[in-house]
Amino acid sequence: MSAVIDSHSDDHHHGPAKGITRWLYTTNHKDIGTLYLWFSFLMLFLGGAMAMVIRAELFEPGSQIVSPEFYNQMLTNHGLIMVFGAVMPAFVGLANWIIPMQIGAPDMALPRMNNLSFWILPVAFGILISTFFMEGGGPNFGWTFYAPLSTAYAPPTVTFFIFAVHIMGASSIMGSINIITTILNMRAPGMTFMKMPLFTWTWLITAYLLIAVMPVLAGAVTMMLMDIHFGTSFFNAAGGGDPVLFQHIFWFFGHPEVYIMILPAFGIVSHIIETFSRKPIFGYTSMVYAIASIAILSFIVWAHHMFTVGMPIAGELFFMYTTMLIAIPTGVKVFNWLSTMFKGSISFETPMLFSIAFVALFTIGGLSGLMLAIAPADFQYHDTYFVVAHFHYVLVPGAIFGIIAGVYYWLPKWTGNMYDEVLGKTHFWMSFISVNITFFPMHFVGLAGMPRRIPDYALQFADFNMVISIGAFIFGLTQLLFLFIILKSIFAGKQATSEVWEGAKGLEWTVASPAPYHTFETPPEVK
């Protein structure tokens, strides 16, 4: 196989077009990956700014700087933007950049659709953010938008929110169809499934999860739309429906969504740990089976998000046991990462530091998840800051550290320059320390009973909350350093070799740094 790159003029066969149209019309997986990554970075700062507002409000008890209504909007959009705008597009961006290079493909399978799946994201988020300036303000019902908060009591802008979610879903579905087709159809000769790099494996399964659950989310918001504007009673018990039905449908989407946001990070961390331990990954096959098991289990655990909603005891028990089962494949993965490092000749470059922090801190988030999985105990923890601590531990030092590690790991391949290692390590230590200052005390205030999503709190939580806020401000500012490091690596820095990292394995390390605009027009032979 070789690739035919169609060009309307003859001379730019090997390079990108000039100017803004390069980005608007591009079908190149590297360009689109770059667009996704910068978009998610922008969203990270926007969602982060909202988190700063939240932490400023909670710096001291009492009403501080924003009204409770605005606080609700901040809280809702912080969640929505981080989940759908920052974490998911960042992983799709990495997939776009890396998967075709890892499997020896010339590009993504459906390049024009690839462009479309990116460009509708700015549309969706532009409209979502514009609702802040409309009558009634932005979404204020929490990122989980439970009915009836999001139906009977929602601001009129909820209609725009619903359609924005629809096209975010369309973006994810198209992106996933593209990724899944690329992986199934475009692998270089000789690359069998069990030779596939783990990042590609995790994305194959993630894409499957996305195609399975994003339509369910579309169904949920459609039901909301009908209830709000067309008189149906899906979520209204007066007509025979049930608001709890919303929660079931939402979490049927929502729980696989949680794994969508962590599985690609597992893949990234696996690559980094094997590279910097200078050992092949321990238990590759068991890694693949563990990812697949987590994905399958993710469909039958959803109601552990709603133990307190009033389910029959059989439901409570079923979802409690299935949830605890997830600890087994996750434990296999953690064990394999540790075993890969065991007796390896480890060096601690920035990606490796973030990956080790990922393993340690993600495990903390996983263990608090096990505590939450126990239904009777969850009656105490539910809707407290303990839950906030839990999911921020899996999402910030989990998913986001995974993304940051991946960015440092592949940045020299993208820019051709090494990043500044001293600044990188500074970024890591500042982030590592401040992330724990931010989220660890949340366990304590949560167990002591501080409710989540409330702009005020009882006086006994004041000290911890001030510590949390200071940690959050440091963490937020530290990410500006990350931006600086990336910009510096784009414009300057030591020239990177093709291999970049000593002993790095995989096809992406066989091409030049920076990677040429088109790679593997003729596929490599994989032995």
Next chain:
Amino acid sequence: MSDQSSYFVPASSRLPIWMAFGLMLFVLGAGYTINDLDKPDSNSYWILIAAFAVIFSVFFFWFGEVIKENDKGMYSDQLNRSFVMGMQWFIFSEVMFFFAFFLALGYVRIFAVPWLGGEGEKAISNMLWPGFEATWPVMQTPDPSLFQGPKENMNFPGFTNVGHWLPFWNTLCLITSSGTITIAEHALKKGNRSSFKFWMVMTLILGFTFVYLQGLEYYEAYDHMGLTLGAGIYGTTFFLLTGFHGFHVCMGAIILTIMTIRGFRGAFTKDDHFGLAAGSWYWHFVDVVWILLVLVVYVF
């Protein structure tokens, strides 16, 4: 895995960004139109119309370009496999969309309505409307002042009356049309073009008959039976499940109409007719959804 000689990657394309623009108009237009439903002098539906104009134009040019490229022989077998897989996964996503609505129906029928009626350990919700009797279909809603229940329902009337029951004729139409499109495809593969055209037209007739009968059924529901979107959970699930299915039948019928027109104009060959095959898969998919739907919405 690849074994082909070349994989076509277009260098750049203006189509996707136009589609993104169309979708932006769609979100704004749909949002404003729906929010302005109670304002008769609102003209925001023009944005929606513009959105559809942009979206359908882009579809037209996009598929046109793909057909042109294919005719020029730029597509390898490997690329065609990408299209096949893309369509299969798209249909899977559609299956999951319907799954959400079937899940909703199952939940209200198995849990929510019986609990409201006082069954099971969650019978506490019966205290909200103590007189509510749980039946399915829910003819009397818990709070008739908010949701007036339907006078009649669409349930299976028994075998003696089946001839007057529209869903029976609908089922017949749709299942037969799945057969006729298969015959058409086989005729095309054998190179029998006149037979192919005939069976495509038959499929379209059956498909549009289904749409007509479904429209008639909705008219009956609204006009005679008091069965509306606002008639409580039975009307809600009935209209949303059959409505989304009907919408997909319309989409499928439009796709097949275009394929038939293309067939009449000489498109498709024995072994290169993916557009038709994809449309036919989509048609089988709406057929399968309908069978499930008849069982859980109308019969049981």
